Amino acid sequence: MRNTQVEILQATKPLPNGRGRRRAGVQIDRIRVAAYCRVSTDGDEQLGSFASQKAYYEDKIRENPQWALAGIFADEAITGTKADKRPGFQEMIQRCMNGEIDMILTKSISRFARNTLDTLNYVRMLTNQRIPIIFEKENINTMDMNGELLLTIMSSLAQQEVESLSGNVKMGVKMKMKRGELVGFNGCFGYDYHPEDKSLTVNEKEAEIVRFMYDMYIQGYGSTTIAKRLTEMEIKNKRGVVRWDGGSVMGILTNEKYKGDILQGKTFTLDPISKRRLDNRGEEEQYYIRDHHEPIVSREIWDRVAAIHSERVKTKVIPTTGNRERYTRQFAFSSMLECGYCGHKLSRRTRHQTTVTKKPVWQCMNATKNGIESCPHCKAIDEVIIEGAFLEAFRLLTDNFDDVLDSVLHTIEEVLNDDTELKRVKQLEKEINNVESRKSRLTDLLIDGKIEQQAYEEKNNSFLRKLHKLTEEKAYLEENIGQQKNVSKRMAQLRKTLENEETMDEFDRVVFESIVEKVIVGGYDEDGNPTPYKLTFILKCDQNLNIMDAKADYKANHKKERVS
Structure with missing residues (x-):
């Protein structure tokens, strides 16, 4: 084997912090440093801390002669568990990928993200771009050999803190519901909500429209027809816009609030990381408050509308053909x-x-x-x-007339006095209300442009299938009720x-x-x-x-x- 002599050329100018940037073959002597800061609530104290963080990083970067300020990126009053919901954070990452930032400073791992998976994914993404992140509180530089190990441990602790905090908040919300306090409600058409004492008062102008909807429905009109009539009359919804559809009308006609009751716990958050909300089908406790506030329609009218609705969505099988026909x-x-x-x-x-x-x-x-x-x-x-x-x-x-009429009257009285069936019907009404509320919120998302038409149709069809199953059972029980x-x-x-x-x-x-x-x-x-x-x-x-x-x-x- 031939002897080969290798000459070692010593490095004369190490990259600052181990990871400088070059552009078009020209060494950049000053590192472009960005800072990220975030507060998770919109309280005055937290927002004051937010302003202090920005001022701190601006001064710190300007005082270092080897650093150049590449921007202060911030998100106010936004949770850290979902990185894709933070516009400031996403802008910073995009600029890093565009080669406009060389290093990031942040106060702590919990400020950067409280989701272990998000933290590691973004750290590795930036590491591949040779961009270090300095976590000051934990004294971690992601470009160090032990940086990722420490980061994994610390970010897991941060996520655990979020989950623990979420559990405490959830328990507190349940305690409030048990005491009969109104939680997570911002008002609905026909009522004015007063956040200072969490009370509801009837908005008489809107209440007349609500009663008009109930009357039309009892007279035989469908929710779509009622929506068209409201649009023709130029009636404004709660947002102050003349925009009505069958889903929003049906949401009012099936909402228990209009008979003076409140059902809380209709949905629940699956976990604090994904923040996915699901319809409560018995997985969590619900809290029903009867006679919570002044009703807009009587219980008799509300129940009548519910009975008509169940009949309308009920389908019957024709024995001779097996086809299903709608009522x-x-x-x-x-x-x-x-x-x-x-x-x-x-x-x-x-x-x-x-x-x-x-x-x-x-x-x-x-x-x-x-x-x-x-x-x-x-x-x-x-x-x-x-x-x-x-x-x-x-x-x-x-x-x-005696035999016929007495028999008819007797049949009606038996149905009205059947408490067993009525109790089951009320339970089914709660489940139907849950689905209707989600369906109404889905329609609002489509109207506000927050969901695509295709996604809306897929989810809406899913809700319709659920409603069909529930209402078929309810309709069977209500065949002689109402x-x-x-x-x-x-x-x-x-x-x-x-x-x-x-x-x-x-x-x-x-x-x-x-x-x-x-x-x-x-x-x-x-x-x-x-x-x-x-x-x-x-x-x-x-x-x-x-x-x-x-x-x-x-x-x-x-x-x-x-x-x-």
Whole structure:
């Protein structure tokens, strides 16, 4: 092997602090030093400390002749557990990656980050760029041999401190909730929130709008229709903007605050590092405060809206097809008419009588969507014919009102007095409110531009699936619940009308819904021939009233009226 003599050329100018920077082959004699400081709360004392930190680093860097100030980067009143939420920190890192900073000074590891993973990731990122971080309190230089070992130990302690502090704060919040204090609430539409004593008072101007929403919903309008009406009326929301959608309206209609109650603990923070908030499904305690503040709507109205909502979101399986149909109550006959041939519901349509007048008709949805060959025997039936047929069926009750009406009233009273089912319904309402609140907040995020449309749709669909599962169970329990006091009153009036043998001259939706479970449209005569205008009224007392040819009866009665 050939002997090789190696000449060692000694270094004559070591890099300052072990890591100087070169640019375009020219040695930079002064190190560009940046400082990072942060305070985690917005209290006066902390913000004073924040100003002191900035002044301290400005003086320290300027006093060192080998250093050049590259900037003071700071974040005020922002937690250190999430680095991506600190704009000052992110700007500093970006400038480091752009080659504009040679070294970073910071007070301590807890000021830099309280997340061990974030700390190590950013330290290694900057180490690869040959940029040291000096932690003054711990006396750690990340470019030293033992720097990362010490850093791992110290940052783990900092993270443990955060977790311990978070646990103490969480316990304190729970104690406040147990005492009945309002926690984490900043107000809602219809109420004014007073942070000095954490009380709620009714904002009468907004409260009138809330009552208007509840009234419209009870009358049969959907949340989207109500939102459009509010927009047309130029009603401003709590943010002072004319912007309404079905989700925000539904959030008001299902919020327990409007009946005077408060449910706290609807969500919880999974951990203090990720700060991910989850819907509380029993993982944490919840605290329900009844009669906490002045209600805007009565409990009866609130419960009525809840019952209608559960019916509207309920889907029913058609035995003959296995398809699912959604329940709606926009019109008196919505979801009440069932095809006697295929089992599908009938939907409402309008047809032109003349060039200027229209008439509403009801037709089998199977034939409408899939063609008349899907249900060849069905016919579209005028709404006035169905109303007239109900009046005729009502007249039949006058001959035997005692048995029928007593049975109906008895059924309603049993449902209203069923405490077991009501308790389960209230429990389900809480769970539904949790999902609705999250869904409403998701809509607010979309409106404020804080979430992309695709992410919104994915999450919103997830919420809808949860709501469907909960409301199906709730709807099953409420099938015979939710009959309001006004229904009982109308039934009492009905009894009086029948006892006096008075007839009902005009169709009454309340009377119809109180007596009738559903109406079968179409059927067969005694010879097995299809009779598309046969109407069978299924009463809530398990009795049936048949009108064999509603169209013919209507025409006959209409003719008599014209003659007379």
